[in-house]
Amino acid sequence: MTDLAPHVITNPRLGSWVSVAGSGDGALVEVRVGKAELGQGIATTLAQLAADALALSLDRIRMVAPHTGLGPDQGLTAGSLSVLQTGPALAHVGGVVRALAGPTSPVEEYVARIAALDPALDLTTVAPLAPGGAVAVGRSEPRLDLPDKVLGRPRFLADLRPEGLLHGRVLRPPSVGAVLRAVPDGWTLRDGLSLASSGIEAKVMLVRDGSFVGVVGEREADVDRALEQLRADAEWDELDLLPDPDDLPRWLRSGAHEEVPVLEEDGAPGPGPGVVEASYSRPFLAHASIAPSAGLAVWTDGGVHVSSHSQGIHGLRDAIAATLDLDPVTVVVEHVENAGCYGHNAADDAAFDAVLLARAVPGRPVLLRWTRPDELTWGPLAPAMTATLRARLDGGRITGWSHDVWSTGHSARPGYAGHPGLLAGAHLAEPFPLPPSTDPPPAAGGGTTRNAVPAYDVGPRRVVGHRKTDSPLRTSAMRALGAHLNVFAIESFMDELAESAGVDPVAFRLDHLTDPRARHVVAEAARLAGWDDEPPEDTGRGVAYARYKDRGAHCAIVADVEVTDAVVVRRLVVVADVGRVVNPDGARNQLEGGATQATSWTLKERMGFDARRLLGTDWEAYPVLRFSEAPEVTVHLVDSDAPSTGAGEAAQGPTSAAIANAVQRALGVRVRDLPLTHDAVVRAIDAIGG
Amino acid sequence: MTGFEVNGTRVEVGGDPDTPLLTVLRDDLGLVGTRFGCGQGLCGACNVVLDGAVVPSCQTPVWQAEGRSVTTVEGLSADGTPHPVQSAILDRQAAQCGFCISGIVVRAAALLDEEPTADAARVAEALDGNLCRCGAHRRIVDAVLAAREPTA
Numbered sequence: 001m002t003d004l005a006p007h008v009i010t011n012p013r014l015g016s017w018v019s020v021a022g023s024g025d026g027a028l029v030e031v032r033v034g035k036a037e038l039g040q041g042i043a044t045t046l047a048q049l050a051a052d053a054l055a056l057s058l059d060r061i062r063m064v065a066p067h068t069g070l071g072p073d074q075g076l077t078a079g080s081l082s083v084l085q086t087g088p089a090l091a092h093v094g095g096v097v098r099a100l101a102g103p104t105s106p107v108e109e110y111v112a113r114i115a116a117l118d119p120a121l122d123l124t125t126v127a128p129l130a131p132g133g134a135v136a137v138g139r140s141e142p143r144l145d146l147p148d149k150v151l152g153r154p155r156f157l158a159d160l161r162p163e164g165l166l167h168g169r170v171l172r173p174p175s176v177g178a179v180l181r182a183v184p185d186g187w188t189l190r191d192g193l194s195l196a197s198s199g200i201e202a203k204v205m206l207v208r209d210g211s212f213v214g215v216v217g218e219r220e221a222d223v224d225r226a227l228e229q230l231r232a233d234a235e236w237d238e239l240d241l242l243p244d245p246d247d248l249p250r251w252l253r254s255g256a257h258e259e260v261p262v263l264e265e266d267g268a269p270g271p272g273p274g275v276v277e278a279s280y281s282r283p284f285l286a287h288a289s290i291a292p293s294a295g296l297a298v299w300t301d302g303g304v305h306v307s308s309h310s311q312g313i314h315g316l317r318d319a320i321a322a323t324l325d326l327d328p329v330t331v332v333v334e335h336v337e338n339a340g341c342y343g344h345n346a347a348d349d350a351a352f353d354a355v356l357l358a359r360a361v362p363g364r365p366v367l368l369r370w371t372r373p374d375e376l377t378w379g380p381l382a383p384a385m386t387a388t389l390r391a392r393l394d395g396g397r398i399t400g401w402s403h404d405v406w407s408t409g410h411s412a413r414p415g416y417a418g419h420p421g422l423l424a425g426a427h428l429a430e431p432f433p434l435p436p437s438t439d440p441p442p443a444a445g446g447g448t449t450r451n452a453v454p455a456y457d458v459g460p461r462r463v464v465g466h467r468k469t470d471s472p473l474r475t476s477a478m479r480a481l482g483a484h485l486n487v488f489a490i491e492s493f494m495d496e497l498a499e500s501a502g503v504d505p506v507a508f509r510l511d512h513l514t515d516p517r518a519r520h521v522v523a524e525a526a527r528l529a530g531w532d533d534e535p536p537e538d539t540g541r542g543v544a545y546a547r548y549k550d551r552g553a554h555c556a557i558v559a560d561v562e563v564t565d566a567v568v569v570r571r572l573v574v575v576a577d578v579g580r581v582v583n584p585d586g587a588r589n590q591l592e593g594g595a596t597q598a599t600s601w602t603l604k605e606r607m608g609f610d611a612r613r614l615l616g617t618d619w620e621a622y623p624v625l626r627f628s629e630a631p632e633v634t635v636h637l638v639d640s641d642a643p644s645t646g647a648g649e650a651a652q653g654p655t656s657a658a659i660a661n662a663v664q665r666a667l668g669v670r671v672r673d674l675p676l677t678h679d680a681v682v683r684a685i686d687a688i689g690g
Numbered sequence: 691m692t693g694f695e696v697n698g699t700r701v702e703v704g705g706d707p708d709t710p711l712l713t714v715l716r717d718d719l720g721l722v723g724t725r726f727g728c729g730q731g732l733c734g735a736c737n738v739v740l741d742g743a744v745v746p747s748c749q750t751p752v753w754q755a756e757g758r759s760v761t762t763v764e765g766l767s768a769d770g771t772p773h774p775v776q777s778a779i780l781d782r783q784a785a786q787c788g789f790c791i792s793g794i795v796v797r798a799a800a801l802l803d804e805e806p807t808a809d810a811a812r813v814a815e816a817l818d819g820n821l822c823r824c825g826a827h828r829r830i831v832d833a834v835l836a837a838r839e840p841t842a
Contacts, residue, residue, distance in 0.1 A: 039787025039824055142783060149788025150776050152723020152763030156789065159722040220717050221709040290727050290735060290789045290823045339727075340787030340824040372728040585783055589826070593786050596825025619732040619821060627817040630827030 005088035007034070008123050011072035015119025017093045018054075020111055021062065027111045028062040029054060031090075034074025035082040036066050036311065037145055039340035040648055041586045042082050044144045048136040048582055049087050053094025055104040058136050060111065063144065066335040068317045076312040076413070078343070078477065079445060080552055080646020083582060087644060095128020096121075102129070140585035145337065157294045157309055157336040158369055168357040168368040169227040170214040171234060172378050173427070175613045176472050178236040180211040180427075187233060189226055206230075207360040210429030214357050216366055227371075240611040241472040249281045249386040249673070252406040252468055260439065260465030262449050268462030269390045269400040276393060278496055280489040281386035282674040284607040286622055287379055287478055291339030292370040293346035295354030299362045303330030308351035309338035312413065316348045319414035320355055323425045323432055342597070343478035344413050346370060346379035349423035356424055373617035378423065381607055382478035383408040383437070385448070385485035389493045391458065396501045398512060401458040405486060406466045409437025410447025412476040423474075436469040437476055445549040451483035451653060454490050455547050456512035479594070480652040483548060484601070485674075487653020488660065491544035492672065495661045505543050505661065506531055518547060521556040521575045521638060528636060529558035529573040538562050539570065542661025544654040553578040553650035554638075557595065559631075561662035567676050569599050569631040569659055577638035578647045588635040590647040595633050598655035600625035606675055694755040696721065697765030707753035712736045714752045715762060723763040723792050727821070734820030737793035738762050744800045763792040766799055774837040775799045784833035786824030794820045798834045806839050 011017070011034070019030045031050040037043040043063045051058045064071075074085060098104060100121075101113035148155040173180070183206075193203055204217040204226040215230065217223040243251040269275045296307040303326070310316045313333040321328040333351070341347065354368035370378070385407040392400040414421050417438050425432035439447030446452075449465035465482075480487075498508035506526045513519050522545050526532075535541045540563065545556040554577040560570045572595050581587050604623050608615040616622030656674065663681065664670050671684045693702045696719060703718050710729075715721040715738070724747055727735030731749035738747045739761040740754070766773035772780070775798045785791045794817060801808055801816045808816065813834045814827075822830065 039789075041786070140783075142780065143785075146780060146783065146785055146788055149785060150779050150791050150795065151767050151772060152721075152792045152795075154722050156725070158726065161720070161722075219705070221706060221713050224713070288823055290733060290787070290821060291725065292727075337787075339789030342823075369726070372730060589783060589786060589829070592829065593825035596827060597823065600825075618730050619728060624821060624823060625825075625827070627814040627820070627822070627827050627831065628811070630814070630825070630831075632828055 004124060005092045007072060007074050007085055007089040008092045012122045012124045013119065014096070014117060014121040014123055016070070016072045018097060018114065019119065020115035023112070024108060027108070027115065029056060029060055029111060029114060030062050030064045032064045032067065032071035033086055034066050034072040035086055036077040036335045037337050038077060038311065040590060041143050041583070042077070044141055045083060045583045045586055046086055046090065047144060048139070048141055049090045050094065051136040052132065052134055053090045054097055055094070055132050056107065058141060060107065066313050068313050068333045073314045078311050080548065080649045083644045083646065091131055092128050093123060095131065096123050096126045098129045099126060137582050139583070141583055155337060156291065157296060157307060157338045158291070158367065160296055160307060160336065160367060162365045164364050166216050166218060166361060166364050166366045167220040167223045168214055168216045168354065168366045169223045170212070170353045170368065170424070171227060171230050172374045173211060174236055175238045177239040177241050180213060181235045181237050183208070183213065183230070183234055189229055193222055193226055205360065207357050209356065210431065211427040212356060212424050214353065216357050216361055238612055242609050242611055245609050248283055248384045249279065252384060252386045255468060256470040257466040258469050260446070260449050260467055262452060262463035262465065263461045265460040265462060267400060267460035268402050269392050270402065271390065274392060275390050276497060276500060277388065277390045278493055278672060279386060279388040280485065280492055280672045282384065282485045282488070284384045284473065284475070285382040285478060285601060285605050286376050286607055286616060287342050287345040287382070288376060288622060288624055289339045289341065289345055292372055292375040293350035293379065294338060294367065294369045295351035296365055296367050297351070297354035297358035298365045299355070299358040303332065304355055304358065306331065306333045306351050306355060307336045308333055309336060309341065309347045310351060311341060311344065311347065315414040316351055319348065319420035319422050320352055322420045323352065323422055343382070344380050344411070344476035346375060348414050352422040352424050376616050376622050377614035380412055380474050380476035383410055383475040385482065387485060387489040389489055391493070391497055393497060393501055396503050396511060398456065398497060399459040401454060402462040403452050403490070404464050404466065405448055405452055405482065406468060407448040407482060408468050408471040408473065408475040410439050410475065410477050410481045412437040412474055434474055436471060437474065439467060446482065447477070448482045450481045450486060450549060451546055452486045453550060455518055455545070457514055458512065480548070480649040483546070483649070484652045484656065487544070487546040488656040488674065491546065491654065491657030492660050495542070495664065496670065509543070509545060517554050517577050518545065521545065521554045521577055524636065525556035525558045525573055525575040528575065531558060535560060538564055538666065540662040540664065540666025542658045542665055544657035544661060546653050548650045552645040553647055555650040555654050557651065557654040557658040559655070559658035559662045561659055561666060563663055563666040563681065566678050567603055567663055567681060568629070569603065571632045572655060572658070574633060574635045574651055575638065576635065576647065576650055577640050578650070579640050579642040579644045581637055582644060584637060587637060587647040591635045591651050592633045594648055594651035595655045596625065596630055598652040599631055599659065602656040602659050602674060603676055692752050692756050694757060695759040697761055697768050703752065708751045710748050711738070711750040711752050711755055711760070712747035715747060721762050721764055725789055725792050727790070734793040734797060735790050737796040739796060739800055744797050763795055766795060773799050775802065775834060778833040778837035779830065782829055782833045782836065784826055784829035786826050790820060790822045794830060802834070802838060810835060
């Protein structure tokens with residue numbers, strides 16, 4: 001059989017995907033995918049695809065959470081690939097189910113026949129029926145998960161309250177590389193708290209392995225107080241390992257690197273006369289999810305059961321097993337929702353913390369929650385990056401292009417570079433090191449070099465990444481990965497070149513774009529934003545475009561930015577071509593959210609640190625966009641029959657560049673280093689004046 | 691023991707009176723709709739109404755609630771009918787991950803009680819103590835505006 005969906009080939013068992021719960025009128029078809037609800041609404045979108053594939057109404061479908069023991073292994077929920085990878089798989093599963101259990105009406109009898117199918121059936125051995133019509137697909141179905149969240153019902157991981165629950169906290173080191181010297185001899189808790197050396201009869205139990213220290217107890221209030229006492233009394237040996245936060249571009253270009261060659265075409269420009277050159281940068285960023293990470297684990301003789309909000313439960317399972325020398329079959333991980341996930345955050349680390357604490361109290365479930373300061377500073381950071389771009393201009397045309405980008409690695413996910421990669425593993429008495437972060441492979445879009453190749457017709461090109469391999473800070477994937485800085489750089493540079501050429505920025509882009517879908521979104525964004533009209537007073541208008549990962553969504557954005565005391569983004573007009581749209585409102589919500597979050601990155605965000613410690617430990621030290629600062633965002637989706645792409649990572653790079661381009665047009669000042677704070681704008685003005 | 695009213699029901703809880711109200715709500719009273727976001731009173735995810743004032747329950751020791759009345763997100767739909775702010779948020783799909791939304795619902799409902807004709811700028815200003823990381827800000831503001839009483 002040809003053209004089988006790859007995720008059906010790797011997960012051929014029918015029962016991994018579909019089962020039936022209940023009977024008769026109330027019977028529901030349960031669909032278990034390997035893609036997790038991360039706050040992006042994917043469970044609803046995939047339910048729509050499943051409903052049409054199975055020829056059932058949406059209310060006959062119940063989506064159940066990813067589970068390493070029961071459901072398919074679809075790798076990570078990442079890279080805007082969930083619809084692309086799961087759509088064909090569900091189409092095949094549904095086609096097989098209809099072939100074997102049809103006719104599809106009356107529905108009760110159809111569902112009963114589905115219930116009677118052999119869960120062990122090999123899906124690759126049955127020819128599926130051709131897809132039926134789109135009934136659920138293409139509609140703005142409301143999110144299945146939102147009623148619980150809006151009405152305040154239990155839904156999130158930290159809301160789980162299994163019988164016998166214990167609460168856990170971990171004392172993280174105060175800085176990178178710190179080693180626990182001592183919890184002083186005879187250390188005891190104070191103020192009515194008592195410490196148990198074993199068992200949990202006393203209020204709080206201390207769990208220690210090397211520099212990993214945690215507390216477990218019956219009452220959350222007690223473990224919180226115990227953690228504070230432990231923090232006050234623990235002594236650490238600390239090191240000054242961190243670079244100068246005010247000179248990250250130079251630090252990124254120094255030290256050890258691994259080269260990531262992308263393109264090397266004859267005649268691409270190097271530095272020299274007649275070559276336009278500019279450099280851009282962004283600082284380290286935090287994921288800054290609204291919930292601290294959490295994990296729930298129960299350790300029993302038979303193995304360990306883990307509830308986690310990980311993006312990749314199978315990789316997490318294997319990493320836990322590798323770190324503790326367990327048979328992976330004895331480690332079960334199921335996904336439970338937590339607050340919004342924008343990449344490789346602390347979810348996996350928190351799950352492993354829960355396992356380490358649960359191991360000390362066998363048979364009792366332990367709910368581990370990180371603190372807010374740890375969430376901001378101990379979760380993997382998004383890499384700092386810098387890029388230098390060069391181009392030759394001949395009249396109004398670009399006739400050669402080069403792009404060098406320096407970054408720390410964009411992947412430290414569990415299993416990266418052959419290492420489990422779980423944070424607490426590095427703190428154990430027999431530690432598992434956390435080697436330098438890597439990048440996803442080029443086939444997955446790369447990391448440092450993601451979107452480093454311009455979409456434009458620019459003559460001979462040279463594109464090279466330089467991944468820094470000696471960073472003390474752990475960095476990993478955050479939304480759009482390297483595409484954020486690379487697109488910011490390319491699209492800022494396009495405006496600089498347009499200005500040099502004396503050509504309007506929209507016209508200049510259209511002059512260098514041949515792909516009709518690209519040209520359409522740029523022209524449409526300009527039209528809808530009134531590009532040719534005079535913007536309001538004190539307001540600059542900027543444009544930017546990118547196609548995410550060179551093969552995903554096309555997205556053009558026009559930003560209206562008012563610059564007075566501060567940079568205020570008034571409006572973003574987003575035009576996106578995401579192929580066939582499964583859930584229009586869901587896609588719009590993802591693009592709005594992506595653009596708004598990127599506005600926060602662009603205007604406000606920067607992880608601060610001194611030589612030793614990260615300083616962005618709360619929402620005052622790591623500020624994010626607030627309601628009165630959020631721009632109006634209008635999203636227009638292009639009608640398209642092209643294959644569906646993701647929408648959640650298309651807007652970040654174009655948003656940052658469109659804002660910077662608008663600032664330039666408002667003030668006549670080019671700010672090339674993010675974030676575009678008041679101080680950064682003043683510095684850029686001073687640089688011109690001086 | 692500390693005695694107070696939660697969503698119209700009288701409750702008594704033991705334990706340390708300095709325990710945050712948030713912990714008591716979630717662990718002792720099973721009201722997990724009030725979320726823990728930061729524990730520092732800076733994100734608004736744990737907002738509740740205490741005798742008419744919106745407070746972060748993570749920074750409110752339970753002794754402060756003694757003899758007073760607390761309304762949580764669950765209390766806004768206690769009669770089975772969602773509060774107009776909740777209905778409007780669902781109608782407009784004005785959330786992404788939804789972790790921040792309990793505290794936003796509580797804050798916005800209190801705002802519309804006090805200022806039934808609040809405009810967009812006022813709603814946004816009132817929500818500046820609530821953080822949303824997914825970028826649903828403008829949808830949320832629009833939903834709160836839609837939840838206002840229709841004007842004559």
